[in-house]
Amino acid sequence: MRPFELKSPRTLREAILALPDDHRPGGARLLAGGQDLLTVLGGDIEQPDALVRLAGVPDLDQLVVSPNGDLELGALVTVQALADHVGVQQAFPALAEAASSIASPQIRSQATVGGNLNQRPRCPYYRHPDVVCFKKGGNTCLAEFGYSKYAAILGGGPSYFVHPSDLAPALLALDATFHLVGKTGSRAVRAREYYVLSDVALDTESVRRADEVLVKVTVPAQPKGMRSTYYKFKERSSYDFALVSAAVAVRVAGGKIAEARVVLGGVAPKPWHAPEAEAALVGQPMAGAAWRAAGEAAVKDALPLEHNGYKVHLVKGVLHRALESIA
Ligand SMILES: Cc1cc2nc3c(=O)[nH]c(=O)nc-3n(C[C@H](O)[C@H](O)[C@H](O)COP(=O)(O)OP(=O)(O)OC[C@H]3O[C@@H](n4cnc5c(N)ncnc54)[C@H](O)[C@@H]3O)c2cc1C
Numbered sequence: 001m002r003p004f005e006l007k008s009p010r011t012l013r014e015a016i017l018a019l020p021d022d023h024r025p026g027g028a029r030l031l032a033g034g035q036d037l038l039t040v041l042g043g044d045i046e047q048p049d050a051l052v053r054l055a056g057v058p059d060l061d062q063l064v065v066s067p068n069g070d071l072e073l074g075a076l077v078t079v080q081a082l083a084d085h086v087g088v089q090q091a092f093p094a095l096a097e098a099a100s101s102i103a104s105p106q107i108r109s110q111a112t113v114g115g116n117l118n119q120r121p122r123c124p125y126y127r128h129p130d131v132v133c134f135k136k137g138g139n140t141c142l143a144e145f146g147y148s149k150y151a152a153i154l155g156g157g158p159s160y161f162v163h164p165s166d167l168a169p170a171l172l173a174l175d176a177t178f179h180l181v182g183k184t185g186s187r188a189v190r191a192r193e194y195y196v197l198s199d200v201a202l203d204t205e206s207v208r209r210a211d212e213v214l215v216k217v218t219v220p221a222q223p224k225g226m227r228s229t230y231y232k233f234k235e236r237s238s239y240d241f242a243l244v245s246a247a248v249a250v251r252v253a254g255g256k257i258a259e260a261r262v263v264l265g266g267v268a269p270k271p272w273h274a275p276e277a278e279a280a281l282v283g284q285p286m287a288g289a290a291w292r293a294a295g296e297a298a299v300k301d302a303l304p305l306e307h308n309g310y311k312v313h314l315v316k317g318v319l320h321r322a323l324e325s326i327a
Pocket of ligand 1 (some may be wrong): 029033034035036037038039054101103105111113115116117118121143164165167178208214215239240241
C-alpha cells in the first residue's frame with residue numbers, strides 16, 4: 001500500500017471540498033467502512049493521494065421508517081444494522097434479505113450502505129495488481145477472451161465485470177432514490193438511473209461525480225399488498241458474492257399479478273432491471289407458467305462468453321425460486 005494523506009472532515013462541506021473534480025487515478029477517495037477501499041489500496045489497484053474519512057461527518061448514520069412507511073437510510077448505516085432492523089424486515093424484506101446475505105457478520109458490522117453501493121468491481125482481472133484492463137486505463141478486457149466464469153452475460157462490453165453489490169438490486173426493485181451532495185449542490189437520482197454500463201464510463205460504475213457524496217437513500221412505502229424478496233445463488237455456502245441473484249417485488253390482485261419488478265444481480269456491469277420479465281408476469285396467475293416465462297424473457301438478450309453459459313440457466317432457476325418463495 002502506498003502512502004496517502006488521511007483527511008478527517010467534521011462537516012459534509014469539508015468532505016466535499018476535499019474531493020477531486022474528476023475520477024482521475026490518484027485523486028482523493030471517500031473512506032467509509034474501508035471493507036472495499038482498503039483491499040483496493042492493499043492490492044495497489046488504486047493509488048489515491050488522500051482518503052477522506054466520512055466517519056466524523058454528522059447525521060449520515062440515520063435509519064428511519066417514517067409513520068407513513070417511507071424509509072430513509074443514511075450512507076453510514078452499517079449493512080448489519082440494516083439487516084437487523086425489524087421495521088425494514090417487515091416492510092422491505094428484499095432489502096433486509098439482501099443485507100443479511102452480504103459477506104460475514106464482521107464485515108457487515110463495518111461495511112456501510114454508501115460503501116456497498118459504490119464498491120468497485122470484484123472481477124479477478126481488475127483485482128490483479130499486474131493486469132491493466134479497461135477499468136484501469138488499459139485497452140483490453142481479459143474476461144472477454146480469458147477466464148469468463150464470473151463475467152457478464154448481459155450489457156457487457158467493452159468491459160465484462162459484474163456489479164458486486166447485493167443491496168443495489170434490492171433497492172432498484174423497491175424503487176429507491178439516491179441523494180447526492182457535491183460542490184455545485186445536491187440532486188436526487190432514481191436508483192434505476194444511478195448505475196451505468198461500461199460503454200458509458202470505464203473509470204466509474206455510476207453517474208456519481210467525483211466530488212459528490214452519496215448522503216442517503218430513500219425508499220418509498222411499498223404499495224399495499226406488494227411482497228418482495230432477494231434470492232442469491234453463490235458458489236460457497238459460507239460468505240460469497242452472488243453468481244446470480246434476483247430481487248423481485250410483486251403485487252397480486254384478483255388472482256393475477258397486477259405489478260411486478262425484477263432486478264438481477266451478478267449478470268451485468270450494473271444491477272440489471274428486466275422489464276421483459278416484468279411484462280411476462282403482469283396479468284398472469286402467480287404460478288409456475290408465468291415464472292418460467294419471466295425467466296425466458298429475462299435472458300432473451302443474453303450473450304454468454306466461453307465459461308459463463310451456466311448463468312443463463314441459473315437466472316431462470318433463481319428467478320423461479322424467488323417468485324415461488326413469495327407466492
Ligand atoms: C470478504 C468480503 C466478502 C464480501 N461479500 C460481499 C457480498 O456478498 N455482497 C456484497 O454486496 N458485498 C460484499 N462485499 C463487499 C462489501 O460489502 C463492501 O466492501 C462494503 O459494503 C463496502 O462498504 P464500506 O463502508 O466498507 O466502503 P469503503 O470500502 O469505505 O468504500 C467503498 C467504495 O465506496 C466509496 N464510498 C464509500 N462511501 C461513499 C459515499 N457515502 N458516497 C460515495 N462513495 C462512497 C469509496 O470511495 C470506495 O470507492 C464483501 C467484501 C469482502 C471483503
